[in-house]
Amino acid sequence: MSWLTIIAGAARESASGVRLLRQQVRRDGRLRRLGFYVSLGLTLLVSLFPFYVMFITSISPDDAIYANDPSLLPEAVTLKQYTVLFSSETFAFTSYFLNSAVVAFITAMFSLVIGVIGAYSFTRLEYPGNTIIRRGVVVVYMLSAITVVVPLFKLISVLGLVDTRLGLLITYTVSTLPLTLYMLWNYFESIPVAIEEAAMLDGYSRVETIFRVIVPLSLPVLVATFLFAFKIAWNEYLFASVFLKSQSKLTLPIGIEQMNANFSNVWGQIMAASFLTTLPIIVMFLYLEKYMVEGLTAGAVEG
Amino acid sequence: MTMHETDSPDADAPEPTADSDRTAEASAADSEGTALAREMTAEQGGETVELAALTKRYDSTVAVDSVSLDVAEGEFLVLLGPSGCGKTTTLRMVAGLESVTDGSVIIGGTDVSRTTPQNRDVAMVFQNYALYPHKTVRGNIRFPLRKTDLSDAERTRRIESTVELLDIDDLLDKEPAALSGGQRQRVAIARAIAREPSVLLMDEPLSNLDAKLRVRTRSELRDLQQRLGITTVYVTHDQEEAMSVADRIAIMNDGRIEQVGAPEEVYRDPNSTFIADFLGDPSMNIVSVAGENTAGATADGLVAGLAAASPDRAAQVGIRPEDLYLVDETGGFVEDAAPEAASSVYECPLTVLEPIGRAYELTLEAGAAQMVARARTVPDELRDSDSVRIAFDRDAVYAFDRNGGRLR
Numbered sequence: 072m073s074w075l076t077i078i079a080g081a082a083r084e085s086a087s088g089v090r091l092l093r094q095q096v097r098r099d100g101r102l103r104r105l106g107f108y109v110s111l112g113l114t115l116l117v118s119l120f121p122f123y124v125m126f127i128t129s130i131s132p133d134d135a136i137y138a139n140d141p142s143l144l145p146e147a148v149t150l151k152q153y154t155v156l157f158s159s160e161t162f163a164f165t166s167y168f169l170n171s172a173v174v175a176f177i178t179a180m181f182s183l184v185i186g187v188i189g190a191y192s193f194t195r196l197e198y199p200g201n202t203i204i205r206r207g208v209v210v211v212y213m214l215s216a217i218t219v220v221v222p223l224f225k226l227i228s229v230l231g232l233v234d235t236r237l238g239l240l241i242t243y244t245v246s247t248l249p250l251t252l253y254m255l256w257n258y259f260e261s262i263p264v265a266i267e268e269a270a271m272l273d274g275y276s277r278v279e280t281i282f283r284v285i286v287p288l289s290l291p292v293l294v295a296t297f298l299f300a301f302k303i304a305w306n307e308y309l310f311a312s313v314f315l316k317s318q319s320k321l322t323l324p325i326g327i328e329q330m331n332a333n334f335s336n337v338w339g340q341i342m343a344a345s346f347l348t349t350l351p352i353i354v355m356f357l358y359l360e361k362y363m364v365e366g367l368t369a370g371a372v373e374g
Numbered sequence: 375m376t377m378h379e380t381d382s383p384d385a386d387a388p389e390p391t392a393d394s395d396r397t398a399e400a401s402a403a404d405s406e407g408t409a410l411a412r413e414m415t416a417e418q419g420g421e422t423v424e425l426a427a428l429t430k431r432y433d434s435t436v437a438v439d440s441v442s443l444d445v446a447e448g449e450f451l452v453l454l455g456p457s458g459c460g461k462t463t464t465l466r467m468v469a470g471l472e473s474v475t476d477g478s479v480i481i482g483g484t485d486v487s488r489t490t491p492q493n494r495d496v497a498m499v500f501q502n503y504a505l506y507p508h509k510t511v512r513g514n515i516r517f518p519l520r521k522t523d524l525s526d527a528e529r530t531r532r533i534e535s536t537v538e539l540l541d542i543d544d545l546l547d548k549e550p551a552a553l554s555g556g557q558r559q560r561v562a563i564a565r566a567i568a569r570e571p572s573v574l575l576m577d578e579p580l581s582n583l584d585a586k587l588r589v590r591t592r593s594e595l596r597d598l599q600q601r602l603g604i605t606t607v608y609v610t611h612d613q614e615e616a617m618s619v620a621d622r623i624a625i626m627n628d629g630r631i632e633q634v635g636a637p638e639e640v641y642r643d644p645n646s647t648f649i650a651d652f653l654g655d656p657s658m659n660i661v662s663v664a665g666e667n668t669a670g671a672t673a674d675g676l677v678a679g680l681a682a683a684s685p686d687r688a689a690q691v692g693i694r695p696e697d698l699y700l701v702d703e704t705g706g707f708v709e710d711a712a713p714e715a716a717s718s719v720y721e722c723p724l725t726v727l728e729p730i731g732r733a734y735e736l737t738l739e740a741g742a743a744q745m746v747a748r749a750r751t752v753p754d755e756l757r758d759s760d761s762v763r764i765a766f767d768r769d770a771v772y773a774f775d776r777n778g779g780r781l782r
Contacts, residue, residue, distance in 0.1 A: 263502065263504065265500045265501075265502060265504035266504045266505075266506060266507075268469075268471050268491070268498070268500070268504065269498070269500060269504040269505075269506075269565075270506075270517070271470075271471070271490070271491040271492050272469060272470075272471075272491050272492070272494075272496060272497060272498050272518075273492075273497075273517050273518035273521065273565070273569070274492045274518055274521030274522075274569075275492055275521065276490070276492055284506060287508045288506075288507065288508055
């Protein structure tokens with residue numbers, strides 16, 4: 072464990088170094104503010120610029136996209152890339168979109184329901200293996216997808232689930248569960264047990280208590296968890312590319328990738344499809360964010 | 375009377391004033407509320423609670439060790455003891471929140487040891503109130519009522535009468551986060567009694583309130599319990615609180631009940647040095663009167679005098695601070711109240727003279743031991759003196775054996 076202490080020591084040292092730096096910077100308010108805005112600007116540039124290019128490209132006509140001197144500002148605006156996307160005979164964008172939506176929604180729901188029950192059992196029930204399962208969840212979360220894709224494929228094919236949505240649903244639910252469980256159980260731990268005990272003495276069974284007290288109290292974290300699970304399933308590429316074969320079942324990331332592989336000079340449409348892929352996540356986040364923030368402050372009050 | 379925060383009930387009596395209309399209206403509303411409250415009072419009742427050799431073991435430690443106790447219908451019983459004595463575990467076993475290792479809990483003649491909490495018809499007020507943060511006060515009180523077979527109208531009426539009783543009508547639409555500690559406490563009590571449970575359990579319900587509010591609330595609690603006649607088991611580590619609310623006190627130590635009795639009885643007639651020491655503030659002076667061999671060798675006058683006033687087999691003797699009396703130079707008592715069986719007068723070195731508001735605490739040296747005496751008045755010349763003349767009430771000397779058991 073000595074390397075752990077070395078790392079911990081190094082972390083401590085660098086933390087105090089940063090503190091010192093900040094103290095010195097703090098002496099000059101203007102310099103500090105400048106530093107803040109520069110780093111903010113850089114962060115925004117890196118995260119938003121690709122998104123910007125994607126959007127601009129998707130509304131530019133083909134000749135502007137393939138011009139020798141590409142411009143960052145659109146000279147002409149067109150929705151042609153989008154209309155092509157929806158009217159194309161060879162490229163089933165709508166079908167990909169629906170596939171993704173169905174898979175992501177069901178995954179998020181499964182993950183949430185199983186997560187609530189599992190995380191509740193971790194925090195409130197004593198049974199043999201509780202600790203081992205809990206640790207196992209964290210370990211599984213650390214594994215990267217690429218390391219498990221081959222054994223998983225083997226398993227899926229043994230179960231006869233290759234090229235089925237069910238195979239994808241199971242894989243996604245299982246792979247989002249560690250995150251879901253982890254988020255929920257951390258939150259459940261912050262809820263005083265006495266509130267549940269009060270509900271039980273008020274005449275409610277444990278299951279009723281979970282759904283009438285714990286779930287309403289955890290609404291913000293449930294929303295956040297749902298969103299994360301949805302996002303993971305929505306964006307997932309690797310498993311879908313390995314497990315799915317038939318066109319009618321492909322999800323958006325695979326569909327877009329195939330568009331790139333099968334057609335040439337369709338960058339405008341690829342960008343339009345990418346933009347439409349990003350949109351639901353952004354809309355969902357903007358819409359649900361208020362519940363997350365509202366709920367978090369309300370739930371933080373101990374009764 | 376309802377549990378008023380500040381006003382006495384008489385202050386609410388209508389008086390003929392300029393705005394008599396409003397007063398009349400208010401008093402009409404008042405009497406309607408009181409009628410509801412009265413009706414509620416009449417309906418409530420309680421069941422008996424019987425603990426039979428109740429035991430709780432965790433791995434190797436015994437938290438509650440064969441506790442047997444009978445609580446009568448409508449009785450206010452306090453489980454009192456230092457922290458870690460098993461009182462809360464005992465209460466939680468009555469509630470069903472803790473499994474029973476051995477023995478049984480019998481409520482109203484039915485063995486409920488294996489019954490889930492929701493089927494025991496007991497209610498509990500928790501130390502940190504445990505209100506539902508996502509519900510309003512109304513929602514909190516309604517929550518247990520939804521599990522009863524009352525009609526909606528009856529539930530609403532029950533909520534009204536309960537909040538009237540606890541004087542929290544104006545809080546109904548607030549959320550727990552917006553309430554003060556004292557208000558949360560009332561809501562927690564309202565939630566517990568609205569359902570009219572057969573047993574009310576309270577786990578240190580006043581410990582999160584500030585000192586003044588605590589004293590006021592405990593007398594209100596006692597009053598409320600008396601009017602509802604609901605069987606109540608109340609856990610506290612505060613002996614003063616226990617004394618002021620209890621019909622009977624069960625004093626626990628190390629998972630066992632050491633003594634059960636009326637407050638006055640356990641205070642006046644303790645079974646052991648533990649109880650003698652635990653009850654009373656300052657606690658009883660207990661000194662060991664060294665056995666036969668060393669008798670007289672180390673014991674100074676006062677200790678020897680105490681020993682002489684108790685049976686020969688006594689290993690320890692005790693006397694309460696208020697049973698030590700100051701004597702002036704002339705041999706008369708400083709205070710008017712003199713004991714019937716006064717001892718002879720002893721001169722003791724005085725180490726500390728401490729005013730504690732309504733009285734004084736004097737710390738004396740009695741040989742190797744220290745003793746505390748309490749006096750309402752102290753003569754001026756004593757303030758500079760380094761010794762004091764003391765007599766004790768011979769009838770108030772307690773004798774204990776080597777193991778701390780009481781000798782009678």
